[in-house]
Amino acid sequence: MAHLPDLVINQIFRLVTTKTAVRMSFVSKQWEGMLSSLPMLDFDEGGDHRFDRNDNFIQHSKFINILQKYLELCEKDREATKTTPLDKFRLRMTRYSSRDASMVYKLLSSSIERSVKVLDISLRGCTVKNYYYLCRTNLINAKTLTTLNLEYVRMKNIDSWVEPIDYSISLRLLPSLKTMSFKTVQFDHNALFFLVWECPFIEHLSLASCSFELSEIRLLSPTLKSLEIKHCKASRAELYVEDLESLSIVSSDFPLETVILERCLKLKHVNICAQFLECFFLHGQCHDVNAVIEAPALFFFSFRGHLESKFSLKAPNLCKSHIILLNEEFSSFTGQWKHFPKLKDFLQEFGSCKEMVLYVDDFEVLIFPEDFRKTLASPILADLEFLELTIENPPTYERDKQNLKDSLHWMAPALKLIESDVYLN
Numbered sequence: 001m002a003h004l005p006d007l008v009i010n011q012i013f014r015l016v017t018t019k020t021a022v023r024m025s026f027v028s029k030q031w032e033g034m035l036s037s038l039p040m041l042d043f044d045e046g047g048d049h050r051f052d053r054n055d056n057f058i059q060h061s062k063f064i065n066i067l068q069k070y071l072e073l074c075e076k077d078r079e080a081t082k083t084t085p086l087d088k089f090r091l092r093m094t095r096y097s098s099r100d101a102s103m104v105y106k107l108l109s110s111s112i113e114r115s116v117k118v119l120d121i122s123l124r125g126c127t128v129k130n131y132y133y134l135c136r137t138n139l140i141n142a143k144t145l146t147t148l149n150l151e152y153v154r155m156k157n158i159d160s161w162v163e164p165i166d167y168s169i170s171l172r173l174l175p176s177l178k179t180m181s182f183k184t185v186q187f188d189h190n191a192l193f194f195l196v197w198e199c200p201f202i203e204h205l206s207l208a209s210c211s212f213e214l215s216e217i218r219l220l221s222p223t224l225k226s227l228e229i230k231h232c233k234a235s236r237a238e239l240y241v242e243d244l245e246s247l248s249i250v251s252s253d254f255p256l257e258t259v260i261l262e263r264c265l266k267l268k269h270v271n272i273c274a275q276f277l278e279c280f281f282l283h284g285q286c287h288d289v290n291a292v293i294e295a296p297a298l299f300f301f302s303f304r305g306h307l308e309s310k311f312s313l314k315a316p317n318l319c320k321s322h323i324i325l326l327n328e329e330f331s332s333f334t335g336q337w338k339h340f341p342k343l344k345d346f347l348q349e350f351g352s353c354k355e356m357v358l359y360v361d362d363f364e365v366l367i368f369p370e371d372f373r374k375t376l377a378s379p380i381l382a383d384l385e386f387l388e389l390t391i392e393n394p395p396t397y398e399r400d401k402q403n404l405k406d407s408l409h410w411m412a413p414a415l416k417l418i419e420s421d422v423y424l425n
Contacts, residue, residue, distance in 0.1 A: 041090065045094045088117065088118035088119075089107075089119055094124050118146065125152065137173070155185060176201070184208070184210065185211075211234075225243055241263065262281075264286055295315050298313075303323050303324070317352075318350065321356045355388075
């Protein structure tokens, strides 16, 4: 059996677990050499994460011995190992302790030496204090890495807060990275911010059950396309993401109170379910975002974008809104104002607001035709009492002023105060 053809041994190794392959490498030097040719390595400890049982401790010791044997084989045939690319390296520890830190560091270094593409690391231990410390400079040579999955680790930040330098893409630490997923990861202040900045082509980011120093998630990325935040310990999320197309936020246990989205030019889908969310800002030039927001505590909503955007708000306590509509195409209509159904549907989602700041480019945008008014059985903004109106092209004739006033009171019959004496020129 020890002298089977290389092709046969390679096929055997691909059919068994990585732990078994390491054990089988004892058969001969030929079998030892085959281990380094495997394109994927998957070390899964399995079992319970607690150390309180003696058999768990024994099983962990056996797993560490397997990892040690693998490292010895890599060192023994280092040149051959380095020249064999590694598609994926997966390490799952269920009984990690600080004594294993050196082992983990060597495994990461060995994988990066082999130009690993997918890195999947989970180091679950007994206590949070024993989390493995990792910082982005640990990945300084991972130029081929396309996917990074981390679980039960702590991300350190090596910088005091300074704005990132917009240096060349070729100088970024992770030029190939497209996807990152973090679960139960502890982030030092701005550790995530700088890690994402080192990824000039990052497209997908997932955060699940993560915690953040100072309780703040802050991101800046011109390439990120999808972002998922689930059950993270953060009270504020501030996101500067120009290419973002999809955003999903779920928060029920920890009070995520504020979400700020800036420079969102390509946003298409937003799905937010946040029990404690109070303030939401969506700024940019969003053209046709479709947003579903379920936030029973939401009281302030700010939007800057186009009327084609659609919102479904389940926010019974929403009382203040700030809306800037950037619809230059309104002025292209001659005689027929086809935007009224869209405007009605858009504003109706803010029907529970008591106060609103509204900007439009032309006063005629808000003068609903009499025939259209007759088609509605209830007001658009039934609870609105205070309106601060800003219009780039305000009415100048008394008749137009009166028509605008009549339309506003039809829209919001409970209006007590309209401030519209300040216009933009």
